[in-house]
Amino acid sequence: MVRGLDHIVHAVRDLDAAAGLYRRLGFMVGARNSHPRGWGTQNHIVQLPGVFIELLAVADANAIAPHSPRHFSFGAFNHNFLMREQGLSMLVLSGRGAPDVDEFRKEGIGDFELYDFEREGKRPDGTPVKVAFSLAFASDPRAPDIGFFTCQQHHPENFWNPAFQKHANSVEGVAGVVVAADRPQQHRKFLETFVGASAAAHDEGFAIATPHGAIDVVTPAAFLQRFGVTAPSVVGGARLAALRLAVAHPSRLQAAPELAGLAGLYARNAAVIGSEDAMGAILAFEPAAPKAR
Numbered sequence: 048m049v050r051g052l053d054h055i056v057h058a059v060r061d062l063d064a065a066a067g068l069y070r071r072l073g074f075m076v077g078a079r080n081s082h083p084r085g086w087g088t089q090n091h092i093v094q095l096p097g098v099f100i101e102l103l104a105v106a107d108a109n110a111i112a113p114h115s116p117r118h119f120s121f122g123a124f125n126h127n128f129l130m131r132e133q134g135l136s137m138l139v140l141s142g143r144g145a146p147d148v149d150e151f152r153k154e155g156i157g158d159f160e161l162y163d164f165e166r167e168g169k170r171p172d173g174t175p176v177k178v179a180f181s182l183a184f185a186s187d188p189r190a191p192d193i194g195f196f197t198c199q200q201h202h203p204e205n206f207w208n209p210a211f212q213k214h215a216n217s218v219e220g221v222a223g224v225v226v227a228a229d230r231p232q233q234h235r236k237f238l239e240t241f242v243g244a245s246a247a248a249h250d251e252g253f254a255i256a257t258p259h260g261a262i263d264v265v266t267p268a269a270f271l272q273r274f275g276v277t278a279p280s281v282v283g284g285a286r287l288a289a290l291r292l293a294v295a296h297p298s299r300l301q302a303a304p305e306l307a308g309l310a311g312l313y314a315r316n317a318a319v320i321g322s323e324d325a326m327g328a329i330l331a332f333e334p335a336a337p338k339a340r
Contacts, residue, residue: 052223054100055100069100071158074093074216076091078246080166080168085111085122087109097207103136110122117160128194144199147241153330159185167243182196182197187238206309216294218292221293222261222292222333223291223328230287238255244257251273252266276319277321290331
């Protein structure tokens, strides 16, 4: 089974400011949600078809449960990340729950217990609904600053909603994510196992296609050449550096940063917003691929 991108966590210190940034960039941003006890975090969701961006902040550091043997603490990971900096902290794929836990343990990329939780969501009219998830965590020792897990949704009909996926900027999906690494090939085996698909090598590193966007792993030098901005420091290991957003109407590419009051730059047919303006993340708005006929 090839696992597609499910969501990307953008960890920030000021959740209201992050929601405001994404709204100025032309996104519809969902209501503020609270996570389970032991996490100490809250979020806003930006939905796209089949994948979403999770804007996340720590709301109560004292409530966070620590890491323990076979227990990956979502709250502790993001709290530690935010103690250092803001940015893209976690790469999440669609999952199957317990079978993923068994596979990751067998393949040697994770020995964590399955984590089940549920919370209340809201429909566009404000009606409360239940959403529930099962998380299976994995770990790449050469990328300690990236959190990896799969997410199985038990009530997808209560979570996904086309009304939340229509954005003024015409972004219609996630084209992919970009990981920066000194030695991309060191991460190939882990990511192939995590995704369940083979990588294709290219001059800058390698890429893995998923049902909802690609995962590219490139060197910092190649990242700079491609996007015109510097990748996050990889001194401590590989970093989740950029989010590529597919724009249906190319005429709105350059307008995205301008409407948000940001400078931005234009690189390789993409409007790029650097980490200084995007709260530690690098956002690349690029033309959506032509639809097959």
